[in-house]
Amino acid sequence: MQEINDWLGALDIMEPIIARVTPQMPLAEAFERAKRHSLECLPVVTSDSDNTLVGLLDCPAARRALSAEVLSRREKADSIHGAQAGSSWRAPTALLEHFGLARR
Secondary structure, eight states: OHHHHHHOOHHHHOOOOOOOBOTTSOHHHHHHHHHHTTOSEEEEESOSSOOOEEEEEEHHHHHHHHHHHHHHHHHHHHHHHHHHHSSOOOOOHHHHHHTTOOOO
């Protein structure tokens, strides 16, 4: 196996860039673009006119981080609103569904 690694380069197995995002692009749009192209990661470039690579958006990791943040905020809101109103207030599910984070 080591012999193969000696003569193969990244160019030999890489895939062309078929989609990219910019730092200003909303996450919902970036997730949709990744889904449309069946990608899990997207290169992040400076702007639409400047393809300077500034990073990589790992969509599964971003969804996990977003899910954790939504859950944290939901729990905080539940505790505040539940204590005030004596009810079980829930965050709007439309927002959660938009990002694919709705509880099942």
